[in-house]
Amino acid sequence: xxxxxxxxxxxxxxxxxALVARGHEVVAAHRTSAEYPIDLTDPSSIQRVxxxxxxxxxxxxxxxTTPYGxxxxxxxxxxxxxxxxxxxxxxxxxRRATGVVRAGGSFTLITGILAREPIRxxxxxxxxxxxLEAWVVASAGELWGRYRINAVSPTVLTESRDKYADAFPGYxxxxxxxxxxxxxxxxxxxxxxxxxxx
Amino acid sequence: xxxxxxxxxxxxxxxxxALVARGHEVVAAHRTSAEYPIDLTDPSSIQRVxxxxxxxxxxxxxxxTTPYGxxxxxxxxxxxxxxxxxxxxxxxxxRRATGVVRAGGSFTLITGILAREPIRxxxxxxxxxxxLEAWVVASAGELWGRYRINAVSPTVLTESRDKYADAFPGYxxxxxxxxxxxxxxxxxxxxxxxxxxx
Numbered sequence: 001x002x003x004x005x006x007x008x009x010x011x012x013x014x015x016x017x018a019l020v021a022r023g024h025e026v027v028a029a030h031r032t033s034a035e036y037p038i039d040l041t042d043p044s045s046i047q048r049v050x051x052x053x054x055x056x057x058x059x060x061x062x063x064x065t066t067p068y069g070x071x072x073x074x075x076x077x078x079x080x081x082x083x084x085x086x087x088x089x090x091x092x093x094x095r096r097a098t099g100v101v102r103a104g105g106s107f108t109l110i111t112g113i114l115a116r117e118p119i120r121x122x123x124x125x126x127x128x129x130x131x132l133e134a135w136v137v138a139s140a141g142e143l144w145g146r147y148r149i150n151a152v153s154p155t156v157l158t159e160s161r162d163k164y165a166d167a168f169p170g171y172x173x174x175x176x177x178x179x180x181x182x183x184x185x186x187x188x189x190x191x192x193x194x195x196x197x198x
Numbered sequence: 199x200x201x202x203x204x205x206x207x208x209x210x211x212x213x214x215x216a217l218v219a220r221g222h223e224v225v226a227a228h229r230t231s232a233e234y235p236i237d238l239t240d241p242s243s244i245q246r247v248x249x250x251x252x253x254x255x256x257x258x259x260x261x262x263t264t265p266y267g268x269x270x271x272x273x274x275x276x277x278x279x280x281x282x283x284x285x286x287x288x289x290x291x292x293r294r295a296t297g298v299v300r301a302g303g304s305f306t307l308i309t310g311i312l313a314r315e316p317i318r319x320x321x322x323x324x325x326x327x328x329x330l331e332a333w334v335v336a337s338a339g340e341l342w343g344r345y346r347i348n349a350v351s352p353t354v355l356t357e358s359r360d361k362y363a364d365a366f367p368g369y370x371x372x373x374x375x376x377x378x379x380x381x382x383x384x385x386x387x388x389x390x391x392x393x394x395x396x
Contacts, residue, residue, distance in 0.1 A: 043274070071340035072296070076241070079286060087325070088277060098270070115328075118336030126336035127285070127329040130313075134328025138316030142269035 003187060004029060004049070004056050006038050006093060007063030010159055010176050011110060011152075015062050018180030019187065027053050030063065040064050040089025043096070050100045058187045059097040060108045062152075064089050066125040074124050082124045086110075087131050094139070098147065106148040108186040109136060111195065113155040119167055129153065133195045140193025148192035152182040155198070174198050201385060202227060202247070202254050204236050204291060205261030208357055208374050209308060209350075213260050216378030217385065225251050228261065238262050238287025241294070248298045256385045257295040258306045259288050264323040266365075272322050280322045284308075285329050292337070296345065304346040306384040307334060309393065311353040317365055327351065331393045338391025346390035350380040353396070372396050 001024045005016055008030035019026050029036035029049050036053070039045045040063055064086030067078040094107045101107070114122045115129035136151045143149055156164050158173040182196040199222045203214055206228035217224050227234035227247050234251070237243045238261055262284030265276040292305045299305070312320045313327035334349040341347060354362050356371040380394040 083281060115332045118339055120340060123333055123336040123340055127333040130332025131325040131329035134313045135321055135325040138321040138324035141316055142321055
């Protein structure tokens, strides 16, 4: 399959490695890519890359950010920053890619554990992840027979345990390679409307 | 208790009746109120009413709208309309009311069944409700010891069954009076971080 992969962080690299290992052709797009630059907050950048890559079998997103901060400090601008990047950025990717991914293809988005097990400073992230997880279920119904759509919702990565030890005290971690496999499952299985909580 | 109630629809009236029946003083705010006009999409209207009503024991919201339409038609403007009204409108209400509701008081928001059991045309509503439900859980943690916060997430009202029969085919309904009681429970109980799915 030819798969557009947006995002080049730890999860993005894990998804890339897992999909390539399964023999797929992965088009790697990210903010600083010379060939396929996508900034999720800029819908026109998404459109330009989609126009360039042509027909796809799947689109996968591991990108999108949300601000973190004390509950009282997360003002409307902070909310809009998270909404415009991780929420509407992924929504724009899926909506625009429906004309580029072949019928029967799939979309896979990234959410995260904060949708269900929040941490301090993560209230906007929780909301954005919660929105995405509900939207994936709704979209699976509306796209039935046309496209499949799932989300990968990981806990803290084992690779990031030290960096985020204070933010996620005692949380179980998941290896990035396991997260990568969730993208393979979403792309290759018959499942839709699933949130892979790993 | 003195309670600010935003919204005068079927749910708002049910919450009003249930809270008054419990002996509470209810300040009824809604978009077309002469005395307490609140338009959730206009944060300054929220602030003006909060400044006017003075100290409160609780703030309750039954207002906020989201657009409905075929999945392919819900563009960025439609998303922003739902986000600005039902999501950020309620977030603004809570954030601004933290200075007006006494310490130990509570907030109660309205979400809805589409967060978990979506219907056709309701993909933006699903996302907005999902965001709110995750945010309530996150906020309960961050507001611990200061405020309680819960959400009421009803299915279709029995009173609206005929109007929405095509949109919610065969869905069980809930009487508005039962929904009203969920607001009483949120306001008077010790519960926080709860989503009352009724």
